[in-house]
Amino acid sequence: MTWHYTGFQRFTDVWEGKPGVLMPALHKFSVYGWIGVPFFFIISGFVICMSAWGRSPGEFMVSRVTRLFPAYWLAVFMTGTLLILARPTWVDKVKSLSYTDILTNLTMMQDGIAGRDIDGVYWTLYIELRFYVLFGLMMALGALTYRKAVAFCGLWLFFSAIASNADIPLLQIMLFPQWAPYFIAGMAMYLIYRFGSNLLLWCIIAFAWLLAQHQLQPVLRNYSADAQEKLSFTVTLALITLAFGAMIAVAMGWLDRIQWKWLTVAGALTYPVYLVHQEIGWWVIHELHAQVNAYVLVVSLIAAMLVLAYLIHRLVERPVSKRLKRGLDSALRDIRAGGGRQRHQPSGAGSGAHAESVSEERAATAELQP
Template sequence: MSSTVASHEPLPPLTAGGAAPAEPVKRPRLHVLDGLRLLAAIGVLCWHWLGVERFPGVWHGSPAELMPLGHLIGAYSWTGVQLFFLISGFVICMSCWGRSIGDFVTSRLVRLYPAYWVAVLVTSAVLTVVPTMWGDDTHHPTPTRVLTNLTMFNMPLGVGNIDPVYWSLWAEMRFYVLFGLLLIRGLTYRRVVAFCGIWAFLATVSPSVNLPILETMVQSTYAWYFIAGIAMYLMYRFEPNAVLWALVGYCWLMAQDRMRGVIGGYEYGTRHHLSWYLTLAYVTAAFLLVLGAALGRFDRIRWKWLTVAGSLTYPLYLLHQEIGFQAITRVSRHLPPYPTFFVVLALMMVGAYLVHRLVEVPMAPWLKRKLESAFAQIRRNGETG
């Protein structure tokens, strides 16, 4: 949810040991990825607001009855998360090429934490004064739960998320750890391809070997989107070849297989059957959209407003569920369902913009300077110690 899309300068040649079949070429900024990130965020938002039937109190009735078309779209738009993970694999590989592990850690901390801290605190404040839609005390914020959530490592500690949407951040974090290990020696074409192949193999066998630590790290359900995103970036940076096409194809095949175990959880939310074929169509569309960007099919899309839209994606994702539920409950008393949806969406976009402008923009440079100074000090002390 947190990837950024970097502008492109002429790309440097590979380091020794990473010969590629073609030299990197200059590419335009991929504005379309900013737009796809926003599309993914709105997809997840539609799932929570329109697709979920578990909380009839949100709309004071059933979304399926109040908004049949909206519910049909929302019931499958949870696949926006899969689109997020595809984009993340693509963008993280793109933004890390030629950078050190310290640069990578700095960029991820600066990107992830400022907006997240604010979202945790604001959501906690809201849920402290209003009842949650979950109908039990386990989702109510307590001081220790809030403080543990601020680490972003609350899930492995067994502490529930203040807002359930944060679950995907733990999936992203594990991807960053794996990719960070690769960065220790530096990225080369061959190393990245080997990394994708090894990760794919481990994710394939993980469900059958009963090693919890292995499953935790390789994420056999979601690995396929990160790996495919990386392979698509290699197509973009260099050129497609049979190995990269095979990687993407294998990831798509494994993704459709793992959906069998995922759909049931979402059916619990919709309270009705979900079509495997429609779900596969959504996931396939996500693959094709990112692949189209990698192959230059969307290079003509250079709308500058997409950059602004992309900057709102992360805070919108962080804020939309619990706070959005509370807003819908109140606005829907005065407006019909569809106007309520768009009014609350506009309010959430304004909230996302405020978090971006008032928190991310001023805090990111300050945090980046502090972290770069710290890593520089660590390197100096390491050389003398």
């Protein structure tokens, strides 16, 4: 949140000035807040590998759909409604934003069909979605095993490196080489956590880090443009290395003695906070910055977003996810059984079967007669 509220300076209409001038002490740190994205991708690789273990591809699909979509659907409607009604001047896309754009965003596939994200943070969800598809395809080849997971990490790492310079758009779309190293490293870290470390897994993590630092330059240029200042490659790489180190500490069990009960709540709120904080937060800042001290406004807004995320989680995400899971589980059972209860029979098949039954009855009766 601090990145978008105090580090992001491309849209000066939000604060009607630059956050770096209004909050210089906070700004010099928050310009690197976007590094939470690659850190989240590492965590995602770890968690998805963990949650998929022992599940079928269908069960994995259900768990991902019920986790991603309920809160996302609400966030799309909230953000879309705000943009259409408020028409904020800092968002060029609202000039032509339509209800069709909002409906398209409900699929989470808008980036794949040349659509537009109505909230700037949604681009990461399309990457997550592609990761789930790749992982699901691997699971569809048979039960998830240690050998298969290691092979998947190695092959994805190799082909993503090739895809970065290959003039094959489909390959780049499916392997997303700029971000793949983080997911791969997270998966390898989970394998260390579950099965123990060995040289091969450490090599996968090391090569993932090497490819990540190579891909960092174009990423850094984009974020420097958003921050309206040149960001340090050295500082960025150091922070990303710390993110790798933090997850390695988890994988090695060095943090097992620490009580992380608060992480259950924090983890539940992270996703809805991420979905609603940018555009809605910018609108609140734009409306209140002239009346409230900048630091007070940022702290209050972060607190308000956490409360909003909690309400979304309790009142929408949890109940809708449960109902969605029941429906999808029922659909899975039908698929495994070869289909649900047949409601209608083709007329030809039904009449043919009836005629055959009548013919058999007549033949049996004729045999009994003298």
